[in-house]
Amino acid sequence: MRTSELIEKNNELRQLLNPENEQFYSDFLVYMRLASLLRSEFKIETMLLEILNDILDAQDEGTNAAQYFGKKPKQVADELLAATPISTREILKVAGIVVTVLLFVTFLPLLVAPTATFDLGQLLILVGYVLIVILGTFKYIAHTIYQTNAKAPKLGRWLWPGVVLLVFMVPAVAIMWVHTPWQFAMAGVTGASVIVVLMTIMTLWFLSIRGKKPFFSTYLISMLCGIAGLVLRIPAVEQLYLANQNRHVPGGFLLVGLLLILIIGNLVRLWWHRKNK
Known part of the structure; x- marks a missing residue:
């Protein structure tokens, strides 16, 4: 079974969960997927599908997901993630997506302008920075899923995305001013x-x-x-x-x-x- 088929099967079976179990499992699923960015997607989806089947079996017996897990869901997820090694293939996959997007944004204008110069070193620095930002963002979002203190001020919830975007953009713009010897006319x-x-x-x-x-x-x-x-x-x-x-x-x-x-x-x-x- 391919990864896409595992995800499709997961989506189908989730509809059988009662509202309480569906909320519990959805949080667990999102946390696992966000926190496992550089781990084997196939292994993670296989584990998620197995856990979903176990929850459905427990539900049929009158036991809800929280009772079945016994431990805190974040702790269970962290233990599963710790047992799943980092995947070189996933690292290359994420890096490839970042490179493709950056090339589409920065390189296409160079195709049009006949006087432009392509700086490969600048692109590599930018790719490294964006990868760090993506990993940090995914880790932060995953961390917020199981935060117990959700009483953040409304103004703060509206302002923090803009602050994060500003903090991200300043170094990215600064990198665009960096010039390396690896330039091609x-x-x-x-x-x-x-x-x-x-x-x-x-x-x-x-x-x-x-x-x-x-x-x-x-x-x-x-x-x-x-x-x-x-x-x-x-x-x-x-x-x-x-x-x-x-x-x-x-x-x-x-x-x-x-x-x-x-x-x-x-x-x-x-x-x-x-x-x-």
């Missing part, structure tokens, strides 16, 4: 070659997932940015872009172009969704 033939390779990889990836709807807009925007980048790297167009001494003009055209790409991408995405309903 994205102009001319080099940039065009990188764009072609990335567009090919994105197309193969999109075909491998059979064009799933949630990823269509990502693929479309990537392709439009790639096409725009190739056009701007045509020698005549690139010279026209570079010849203008007023940097605000090409920058303005670039901004407008990116906005048009986003607008067109979303329009096509809506058309795609309606067509495939």
